[in-house]
Amino acid sequence: MIRLGIIGSGTGSNMWAIHQAITSGQLDAQIVTVLSDQPRSGILEKARSADLPHAVIDCAPFKQKFSPEAQLRTVQLLQDADVDLICLAGFMRIVGHPLLDAFPKRILNIHPSLLPAYPGLAAWEQAISDGAEKSGCTVHYVDSGIDTGGIILQKEVALRPNDTAETLHARIQAAEHIAYPEAIALVASHL
Numbered sequence: 001m002i003r004l005g006i007i008g009s010g011t012g013s014n015m016w017a018i019h020q021a022i023t024s025g026q027l028d029a030q031i032v033t034v035l036s037d038q039p040r041s042g043i044l045e046k047a048r049s050a051d052l053p054h055a056v057i058d059c060a061p062f063k064q065k066f067s068p069e070a071q072l073r074t075v076q077l078l079q080d081a082d083v084d085l086i087c088l089a090g091f092m093r094i095v096g097h098p099l100l101d102a103f104p105k106r107i108l109n110i111h112p113s114l115l116p117a118y119p120g121l122a123a124w125e126q127a128i129s130d131g132a133e134k135s136g137c138t139v140h141y142v143d144s145g146i147d148t149g150g151i152i153l154q155k156e157v158a159l160r161p162n163d164t165a166e167t168l169h170a171r172i173q174a175a176e177h178i179a180y181p182e183a184i185a186l187v188a189s190h191l
């Protein structure tokens with residue numbers, strides 16, 4: 001059974017979707033650690049509520065930067081948990097070589113657009129202001145670029161004429177919650 005480490009900074013809805021896919025028997029995996037750089041984040045609250053092992057990544061003194069030291073602390077936490085695969089789910093720091101080199105081809109991310117379209121922040125707003133007909137979500141491998149790694153799986157979401165950033169983001173997130181467990185199963189089947 002594949003051992004997952006999940007890392008996020010925010011609400012943790014994708015972590016929760018993965019957890020539910022596991023508890024419902026849809027995904028044969030185990031969440032062995034949930035890590036966050038934000039001690040009061042929803043993702044850690046959800047991990048606690050489900051009794052999942054969790055820890056805070058100490059990124060001090062930096063508010064945004066993911067220092068090499070903090071990355072090495074993260075590597076240690078992930079190795080201690082003996083993870084097979086790492087899922088970034090709303091992690092707001094840029095992962096660099098210390099972490100990438102420790103887990104080559106083992107780190108996934110979910111992004112709220114059909115990459116390579118709309119990389120970076122607030123991708124759903126980019127889709128709306130661009131007048132796109134469709135957007136969606138992408139699960140991809142993490143490399144040293146921003147949202148540039150190899151694509152594993154995508155799900156399309158059609159834009160509606162009256163969409164706002166909020167309505168589109170909500171539909172994209174619903175698609176993410178289906179896409180991430182599917183992508184993990186796909187990757188696991190090749191490990």
Ligand code: GRF
Pocket residue numbers: 008009010011012013014015043089090091110111112173176
């Ligand atoms: C998701 O929309 C994901 O695409 C982006 O960050 C968000 C995380 O949401 N990378 P959540 O914390 O899983 O609810």
